[in-house]
Amino acid sequence: MNVSKNVVKLLVAAGALAVATGAAAQSKGQFTVSVGANMLKPDVTSGDISAPALPHSQGDVSKDTQPVMVINYGLTDNISIESALGTPYKHKIYGAGAIAGTGQLGTVQALPAIALVQYRFFSPDSMIRPFVGLGVTYAMFQKERGSFAMTALTNPGAGVPTTFSIDNKWTYSGQVGLQVNVTPKWFLNASYIKTKLSTDVHFSTGQYQHMKLDPDSYILSVGYKF
Amino acid sequence: MRKTSFALALLTAAVLTACGGTSPAGGDQTPKTKFSNQITFGDSLSDVGTYAVGGVAALGGGQYTINGNNTSVSPELTGKNYTTLIAAQLGLKAPCAAQTGLIGTASAGFSVPITDHLECFNYAQGGARVTNPVGPGNPKLDKPGAISIGQMTVPVTTQIDNHLAKVGGKFKADELVIVMAGGNDALEQLGEYSAAATKKGSDALVASLVAQLAPGTPGGSAVILGAIQTEAAKPTATSQSIISAAITAAVMNGNPTAGANAQTIGSTAGAAALKAGADFQADPANAKALVDAMALAGQQLGGLVKTKILANGAGYVVVNNLPDVSISPSAKAQSADTQKLIAAMVDAFNSQLKAAVGGEAKVLYVDLATVSHDQATNPGPYGLTNTTDTACDLTPAKNPLGSSLVCNAKNLKSGDVSHYMFADSVHPTPFEYALIARYVLEQMTVKGWL
Numbered sequence: 216m217n218v219s220k221n222v223v224k225l226l227v228a229a230g231a232l233a234v235a236t237g238a239a240a241q242s243k244g245q246f247t248v249s250v251g252a253n254m255l256k257p258d259v260t261s262g263d264i265s266a267p268a269l270p271h272s273q274g275d276v277s278k279d280t281q282p283v284m285v286i287n288y289g290l291t292d293n294i295s296i297e298s299a300l301g302t303p304y305k306h307k308i309y310g311a312g313a314i315a316g317t318g319q320l321g322t323v324q325a326l327p328a329i330a331l332v333q334y335r336f337f338s339p340d341s342m343i344r345p346f347v348g349l350g351v352t353y354a355m356f357q358k359e360r361g362s363f364a365m366t367a368l369t370n371p372g373a374g375v376p377t378t379f380s381i382d383n384k385w386t387y388s389g390q391v392g393l394q395v396n397v398t399p400k401w402f403l404n405a406s407y408i409k410t411k412l413s414t415d416v417h418f419s420t421g422q423y424q425h426m427k428l429d430p431d432s433y434i435l436s437v438g439y440k441f
Numbered sequence: 442m443r444k445t446s447f448a449l450a451l452l453t454a455a456v457l458t459a460c461g462g463t464s465p466a467g468g469d470q471t472p473k474t475k476f477s478n479q480i481t482f483g484d485s486l487s488d489v490g491t492y493a494v495g496g497v498a499a500l501g502g503g504q505y506t507i508n509g510n511n512t513s514v515s516p517e518l519t520g521k522n523y524t525t526l527i528a529a530q531l532g533l534k535a536p537c538a539a540q541t542g543l544i545g546t547a548s549a550g551f552s553v554p555i556t557d558h559l560e561c562f563n564y565a566q567g568g569a570r571v572t573n574p575v576g577p578g579n580p581k582l583d584k585p586g587a588i589s590i591g592q593m594t595v596p597v598t599t600q601i602d603n604h605l606a607k608v609g610g611k612f613k614a615d616e617l618v619i620v621m622a623g624g625n626d627a628l629e630q631l632g633e634y635s636a637a638a639t640k641k642g643s644d645a646l647v648a649s650l651v652a653q654l655a656p657g658t659p660g661g662s663a664v665i666l667g668a669i670q671t672e673a674a675k676p677t678a679t680s681q682s683i684i685s686a687a688i689t690a691a692v693m694n695g696n697p698t699a700g701a702n703a704q705t706i707g708s709t710a711g712a713a714a715l716k717a718g719a720d721f722q723a724d725p726a727n728a729k730a731l732v733d734a735m736a737l738a739g740q741q742l743g744g745l746v747k748t749k750i751l752a753n754g755a756g757y758v759v760v761n762n763l764p765d766v767s768i769s770p771s772a773k774a775q776s777a778d779t780q781k782l783i784a785a786m787v788d789a790f791n792s793q794l795k796a797a798v799g800g801e802a803k804v805l806y807v808d809l810a811t812v813s814h815d816q817a818t819n820p821g822p823y824g825l826t827n828t829t830d831t832a833c834d835l836t837p838a839k840n841p842l843g844s845s846l847v848c849n850a851k852n853l854k855s856g857d858v859s860h861y862m863f864a865d866s867v868h869p870t871p872f873e874y875a876l877i878a879r880y881v882l883e884q885m886t887v888k889g890w891l
Contacts, residue, residue, distance in 0.1 A: 263822065266821060266822050266823060266824035267822075267823050267824030267825075267872075267875075267876060267879075268822055268823070268824075269812075269822070269823075269879075269880065269883065270815070270819060270822035270823070271822075310886075314883060316886075316887035317883060317886045317887055318886065321468065322468070324463075357463035357464075358462070358463050358464075358465075358466075359465040359466075360465070360466055360467070360468035361465075361466070361467045361468045361470075362467075362468045362469055362470070363469060363470050363471055363472050363473075363891065364886050364891060365468075366467065366470060366530070367472075367530050367879070367882040367883070367885075367886060367891060368879055368882065368883050368886070369879070371526050371527065371529070371530035371875070371878045371879055371882050372521070372525065372526030372527065372528070372529030372530045372875075372878060373529070374529065376466075376467025376468070376470050377467065378465040378466060378467055379465060380465045419465075
């Protein structure tokens, strides 16, 4: 909740600046920076936790929204490169499949680093510029945290809390988006990024689990052209 | 630009606050419910050492599994049953047997005074039934002259009474109560069923011998019956020796044809015996009586949970149903018909138990029958490598009781048996007990207790 409040404040602060009118629209050699929020929502296809487990013990991962800063540079008037900076996404991991109903079993933070090459339609001074992008993503996971329930389900009574780690992965992402040039210097940016992401979860009990996360990312931001 | 820097500063601050230890950790290991105690009622599957005294202790046993901490041999060989694992996971002290002792043959070390342990709350006893005080291993079932292990087999109904008497008649609302029974009712019923079939067979054997031999024997049926009774009284008696004794008596008393026709007489009598036994087992009424008896036991156990446990204030009651005994090595050693009968008995017990307690908000009915059946048919995901053989070497030379009660690292079968399902013909290995503990805890989590 605090996070979303901060995002709103941020957007308001940024929006308040949307007064100045400048000359150039986004074009070759131009930097733009936009800030906003990104909702990262894994589209999970869970593998089964390996033996010993109830057959079809699976997992699900919740979505999270965090502030984001999108940085863009125009290589030409139509081709740009983009990257994003943000705070870690905090995901909750739930039991699914045969262990559905067990609730939250763990948490993990995801830090996706992304670099995209984009094609922007229409001319730099158009008010509306749709774009498509393709890029590489490095999905990094950290702060994997287990729980009482995770230990109870995997190694009860041994006095050893079960931990897990998720493999970091290089992968690729596709993007569609829309830039609305509100003034020559200020714009609104909306984009959707789909990332193919399969990774493995390794438990301290020696068990593992293949997870297809394939996250959907929804970004809304307000930007300024330098 | 200055305003943008403000936004950047905000983001930086957010990144910084998110920092901390980034490597994996166990997280919060406290359960949602803090239980004050774990109280267990049941049979060998929950027994943590009622008979771990005298001769049993001397043989390195005491629980119905692979005894002892043998984790140096294999990490799975913890020697712990599921009640011990659950207590440890819940942060409670290790359960101990509320009563110890043996009431069997003193010369074999199986007579040890019964002692009640006030500080212990696991009342489960090997051989215990739901309400009947005489279960497997009880001296009342022993043949005269045989070495008796002497299990007390205090039934579940009395176990609960004993607990209530000890604590002043009430459960505390934050105690975890575990109930699991029914297996010994099934074994006892089956034993009686088999004994009844055998009796029908031996009666038919005697009748056939008398009918064939008495008419041609001076002295008639009295002579033949007398010889049969004398032979049958011997501990070594078999149908073959009884047949021989009857024919010999006939010949000795002057039956002219008995000697020459011995083979025919013997095979006719044997066939009559087999037919009578088979007829008994083929009669659906006899099988139905067993299924009905199990249904009654299930109903009674459900009743005990309601009238003696819930009614006395318990807040959290785990009721494990009867695992699928029909997949155990004990059942697999019997005919397909008997296995079907056992499956029907388990079903009857469990459906009555579920009907009684399944709707109770403070009861968690755990369906171990379905899980154990699935384990036998689909062992891979559970990590089980063998669901049909026993991990313990039960030959008399290695295991004088032929039971996991005295099974340990020294009398296991060779090879890696750590992931076997069964220690002996009905009891789990520590690995299977761990699977049971995990399933019970999973169900407790789904129920919202953990």
